[in-house]
Each structure stands twice: as structure tokens, then as C-alpha cells.
Amino acid sequence: MKIKFLAMALFVALFSVVSSAQEINCKTTKSEVFKDEYKYSNIVLVEEDGNGGVFIVRWYRGGVFSSGMGYYFEHYDSNLKLIKEFEYEMKYSEVIKQSSVIGVITNGNDVSLIDFVYDKSQGAYICSALTSNMNDFNFKSKELFRLNSEEIKQFSFLSGGGFDKDSGASMIINEDKTAFAVTVDIKDKKSETHKLYLFDSALNKKIDHTFKRDIKDRKFIYENIDVSKDGNTLYLLGKVFTDEKKKKKDGGRYQFELTQITKDSEKTQVFDTEEHYSRSLKTIIFQDRLTCIGFYSDKNDNRYKGISYFELDPKTLEIKKTKFNPFTEQFMIDKYGKDKDKELKNLSFRQLLITPNNEIVFNAEEFYITVHTYSSPNGGMQTRTIYHYDDIVSAKISSAGDIVWARNINKRQATSGDESYISYTSTVKGDDTFFFINTGEKVKKLSKDRIQFGQTSTKKSNFNVIKITPNGDFDYQELLDDKDNEVPFMVSDGAISGNSVYFVGRKGKKKQLLKVTL
Template sequence: MKKMLFVGLLLSTYIGFSQTENTSSLNVTESAPFEDESNTYEVIALKTTDDNQTGLVRQGKRDLAFEIFDENQNRVFSEIVEIDRREEYIDNVFAGDEMKIITVFEASKSERIVNCYRFNLKERTRTKQQLFVAEVDGKRPLFAGKAKRGTGAAISPSGNYFVISTDNIKRNLNSYYVRVFDATSLELVYRKSYQEHPERFFQPNDISIDDDATVFALGKLFKDGKAFKKKGEANYEFVLNKITEAKLEETLIGLENEHIQSLSISETDDKLFLLGFYSEMNISRLKGGCNFEVDKNSLEVVSKKVSPLPIEVFQDLYGEDRAENKKDQELRNFYIDHVLKDGKGNTYILAEEFYITSTYAGYGIVITTYHYDDIVILKYNAQGELAWGRSIFKRETFPSYNAFIKEDSLHVLLNTGKSLTEKNDGRTKASKGFFESTALYDFEYSPDGEVSYNKIQDNKKNTKYFPANGTYENNIFLMMSGGGKERQFMLLK
């Protein structure tokens, strides 16, 4: 009886039809296999130069692995560097021929040393240089908001400057620092403190730097305490800080009934677009997209556009019949992963649903599951207006996707079950069954939002590639396979 019930549950779970699949429009090639000398697969940086020299940096428990592959994906450089257990990877920036890996070392209870590993792909060299020493109050972290892109590093479009943002919170003072460095000499250009306040707490969201070494730091400034919501209203306002060596300016981004988890900076000419999602309930929910246009020079908020999610987002998630009833409800637990721009000034935002569940399995064992589920995609035109929205109905337990724009089409790469499932209600589900093998897919979106489901390959043994760790440069998407000691690269052109 239990076996029959189990089989019945399986069948009821996977009722649907095999989705019609197309061959990817991308040209697919694979490199020759190479022996992996590293003991880790945690890729922290993968970048390619203009002459197609690829740098790969991976992190182990006590080491960093630096590797270079030539234009034919043959490994031409490999070095494994031991690091102290108190040294932590923070961020990386890349321009020209050089990758810069930023780490912080806990020298003592109150002293932190920030270092830069310079990895030159043309000269095939790797060096380490100390950037600065910082004092912290007690055991407060120096890079508290790095997971949310608040504190960390950013590089200017020309690659001439990079900025590192850190916390400087003391017992009686909230404060933050930006340090701007010359990218060639690594000399400090200037250091500036901003958002100093004895009572009001500031939460960084995003940071950027332009070719004039001007830094734009965006975040939430709380009104009273650290609660996101008080008496039904947002207990914060967004502040855009403009920081130069000589001057510090700021402007408030006005909110009405919106609750916004975070905003990302996108720069076009003399304009800054602050993009994100809003809710009418709380910051963990999603009602639609918002876009604030700011004049880069005057910091004037030129326009504010708030748009509910298009009906197509709900049709992709719930099917056409249920979408009409769901469209007034708010989604939840979505976090922005990608803000992409095409050659015509359009901007794409991609966010993934992420949450954690815990299940008690008995005998004191608790199983924690990380969920990387649905994806929401919004496209804004060059005028900052919402052009269209779509979504991907998927289920996964690890980071599984990446995205890039090629010839005005958006490509979303992900691993899922060998055959996509088309539900009776019209939805296409990307997930893997209990006994199902996996495949690599390219969800290709045309400029007007039409989607084509393109299978790149069925995954086999060590030739399963991981898009989440890939990189798109020189019109080529490059990613590495996983599993075992033998690896390969896949190139999508």
C-alpha cells in the first residue's frame, strides 16, 4: 500500500508534457580536458581579457588557486597559494589584463589588514600587496554588508580607479569609509568618511565609481532604530551619496507607500538609474519594479517610475487560468542577481527567489535546505520605462543560473531536468525529478520578451557545466565543468 501511494505521489507530481525544445542559437565548443590540481571548486573569479586569456581564481579552506588558460583553453599558468585561516576573501575587480582579489586578514582583535592579490593574465604573474590597515571596535566586521553589495569593491569603467567601501561603526557613532585607489600603482588617491551619525543607522546597498574617481554610495538611512517598518510605514529613506576628495553631497530618494529591500545603480551618460523592486506590504515581498532617475551632476531626482509586475510574470509562474487571480498578490523572497545593459540603453533586472527551510529528521538531526527557485525578469527601455516582464518557474537547491545579453537577446543559462515539463495550465517548469538526469538549457528572450527553450546538451558525468560560475566577455560565455579531477571549459559564442 505504501509503495502504491509513493508511486501515485510521484505520478501526480510530474503530470505534464515534454516541452518542445529547440537547438540553441549559440555556437557550442568544448576545450580539451585538463587535470585539476586544486582541492576546491569554489570559483570566486573567472575573467577573460581582450585577447582571450582566461584567469580563474578558486578558494579552498586554506588556499587560493590561481590559473591562466590561453585562447585555446590550454592551461599555461598554475599556482596554489596558502592563506592563513584568519584571511577572508572579500571581493574582486577586473580591468584590462589584471584581476584584483581583495582579502582581509584579522591580525588581532581590533586590527584588520586589507590586501590585494594582483593577478596579471598577460604577464602571467601573481603578487600580493597590502592596501591599508584598519581599526575595528571590538569584533565588529569591517565588511559587514558585503553579501548585499553594500561594502566591498567596485572599479571605474576605464579601469583607472577602484574603490573599497568599509564599515567604521563605533560604539557611539555610525560611520562608513570609502577608499579610492589608483588601479595601476595601488596608491591611495583619497579616503573619505560619509554618513557619520551618532544615532541614525545607515545600511549600504550599492556602490559605483566613475572615471573621474567620483564615488556614488547608495543605501537606507533609518529614521528611528533599525526596524524596517514602524506603524505600517517604512522606517527608512534611501540616500544617494556623491563622494569626491574635496566634497561630500547627498540626496534623499523619496518614498510614498513603497517598501523597498534594495536598489542597484545603473549609469548611462550623465544619468543614474536606481533600480529595484517595491512592495506595498514589507521589504521581503515584491509588488513590482521601481526606477528612480537621478541627474549625476546635480543629484536631482528627475523622475520616479513604479510599475506593477506584468501579467506575463504570473502566467509563467501560475498558468493563464490562475494568473488573473494572482496578479494582485505579492511575490516574496526575491533578491536581485543581475543588472544587465544592452547596446541600445535597455536595462534588464533578474532576481531569484531564495529562502531556507529546516526539517527535523529525528535523533537530534536537523536538515537545512537552501532553495533557489523562481526567477523574475524585468526589462526597462532607454527612457527608464518598464517594457516587459517574464518569469521562470523552477526549483533548485544550489545557485544554478547565469545571464548575459548577446545581439539584443537575453540568454538565461541553467541546469535542470533532462526534459522540461509543460504543465496542463501552460506553464513550463524547470526542475529535476527524483531519478531524472540533468541537462543544460538556454532560455533565450527576444527583444520583445518572447522566449525560446533551447537545449545545449544532456549532462554526462564530468561534463556537467555550472553557469553560475561563468563569465561573459568578448561576446563569449565561458564556464567550467565540475566533478572529479578532470575538468573542461565550454564556450558559447
């Protein structure tokens, strides 16, 4: 069967009447084009140096013909001129059978790679910090904790295939980057069990806790873990399928459980989405409130009607507000035009952004996978897996839990190769929300107040910015034309620092850095 791959044009519905694209105040700065020894690279850390320059840490790995994995540490001035660089290759002894750097954190001028390995000779999983000052790059290892291999549920470091999504080890850094948590799924047939560790950025252990819920693992879906702003408290959110909830006639037959964990205590709040379905929720921690936000539906878990909002006291976990905000009429017009008798599906959470007024910008994307089977020239059968990144959904929620605006960016993007060049990166500056998107053609004005973007590819990729104003109006601008770029930029892997967003461009081993300052 013949596949029409990436043949569909990308349409974006205009959010307000457009006579012409307005100037968006953005400054772009490019580094020189350079070549790495290794093909694949992406930014894992950006830290401003206080003098207008920036420290950038890039993870790399080789391709088919150049094995290797490690990190590039680079110091650039304000014009992205390279001042200093250092390469740190990850090398392990033969007794290390699995390994993964699960995160990177800084403390002043020190940078730490948090490494999680399986040491066969010791029969243990060991979590260590590889720390160096960014002036001398003399890395030293410090063990943070270890677990007997028999305690840990089997998992894959490199993929989640065949395992539940909370298996393995993961690292979470708080908003102020003063503390981080490491969570490890523990083997237990009767109970959902996790080991939770909390450290400050100086690698001092603050919490060593075993979380256990008396329910089978498959009936407890791990949503997310957050670290408080002061770095002293953990919040674990789970979706739990209990026998009691099975008897519900309306809404989701499950409950959400938010557990607060401190050095000396554990406390849990249970809340239900009543007659609605909330497929998943995410926690957002403020100084004086704790919120859980997600999409809800009144029909089933695959079609969404609006945004659910729960507000809790961060100390007592008392539920203070519960709201179910239906999508606005403007949002439905954005997505479907006059035909509003439809609902969203396949939404995948992407980002939570906080404005200076403590409003929440909640971003998601319609993501799904299709597998196509066709006959090969030699008479056999082949399959191709295609990853689809369709409409972007963005909504601003006030500090009172109400929708300020909700917008839909209509698009069609798909790939069976590198996904880094499609999708998007988003950020906020002040009350404005920005999206960075690649497209293959010039933006064209169409009838009925619409604009159109062509499909993007690594061979032709224009770099665009989309802006949503405080009242929900829309603007757009092409920042970089494909013919002026030596490399296409990996738009979904942007790294944010202050008022700037950093991207890596790649074409083979050829690389370039891009800074967009808002």
C-alpha cells in the first residue's frame, strides 16, 4: 500500500482578523557553524554566567558508525562566540551493565551529572553525582544512594517498552533549581512501592522515604512528582482504580490521590472528578497554593470538553476549589470553524508555564502513532511507524482557576524519522505566550481570516514565532528563512533561560546554536 507521507499541508486558524503580520520583538543570534565528532546532540542545561554570556551543556551520542556518549560543556559570550569548551565522555567498566544520566543540576559554579547505573559485580543499582567546577572540569564522583538489584522492578534505561511508565529511575528538579528528587520503582507484587530521595543542589540528602500504596501496581498510575519551591517537601500524584470506584455510575471509575512527603511525615488527600472524566492531572506548586490541572470529558477518556482545576492548601492538603471549565466558543471556532459539534482527542500534555501574575499557561498537542504495512519490492512485507504531531492546544488559567483564554493552533506534522524538527517549544514573557514552530513554506494569507504553513522537513525548514497576547489575540512572524540557514533547527528541543530560548541546529555532524531573545 502506497503511503502519502508528509503530504498534507499545515493549516493554522488565525485567532484574530489579520491584515498583515505584525513585528514581534525578537532578536536572533547564531553561533558559528561547527562540527562535532558525534552526530546526535541536544541541550540539557543552560545557565547564564552573569556577564551576558551563557554556559551550555549538550548531551551527545554517536550514530551507527561512531559509538560513544557523553557531554559537551561550552561557555559562550553574549554573541554566542565560544570562549571555552570541554568534552566529558561517559566511560564505564565492564561490570556496569546498564547506565543512564537521569539529570543535570548546578550549584553556583559547580555542575553535577546524576548517574544511575547497574553494577553487576556488586549486585546493586547505584546513584552517583559526577561533579565538577565549570572552570577546571575535574569531575569527581559521590555516591548518593544504592539499592540491591533484587529490590528494583526490571526496567529498561533506554525505552519504556513493556514496562509501566513509572518504572526505572527518574529525576525531578524544583522550579528554583535549589533541590532535586530521585524516584525509583520498587519490586512489589502486592503494593505500589517507590523509593523517594530528596537532595539540595549541594547534594545533601534531605529525605529518604519509601512510598507504599496497598494496591496492585497496575491499579496505581503514577502521574507526576513535584518538589516544593523551598526544597523541603515532595508531592506525589497518582490515579488509583479502587474497588469502591468501580461501582460509580457516572464519570471516571478512579480517584486521584495527592501525597505530601516531608522528612518526618506523609499525608494523602483523595479527590474525585465526580461525573467528569479527567484522564490525567499535573501538579503546579505556588508559594501559597497547590493546584492540579488537566483535561476533562463528559463522554469518555479520549474526547475532551474542557479543563479541570483543583486547588489545595499546600500544607494541609485541604481542597479549596474545584472547577470544570468548558472550552470557549472562540476555541471551538479556532479548531473547527462553524462545525462545533466535535471534541478533541489524543491530547498529550507538553508544558506548564507560569506568568508573573501566577497565571497558568497549559499547553498540549494532539499526538498519536500510526503503523502502515506495505509490500516491499522483493515480495516481503514492511512496516513504517509514523509519529503525528497535530493541533496545539493552549489555555491560560487565572489564579482563581478560570479560563482567561483558550486557543487552538491547527496543524499537521508527522515523521517516521527524527521528531526534533517538528512539534514546538513554548515560553512566556510577561503576559505574552510564545510558540516556536518550523514550517516548510512561507506563511500565506488565505480566505476567511486563516493563515497556512507548509509541512516542514530537514531539507526545508523555516523558523517561525507565534505570539498570543494577554487577551488571547494572535500574531506570527517568520524569524529565519530556510535559504539563510546552513542547518535546520531542532524546534522541539528548545532550552529556556531568562528571556532567551536556545536551539541546536543539525545537519549530519554539522551543528549551530541559535539564541532567540524576547
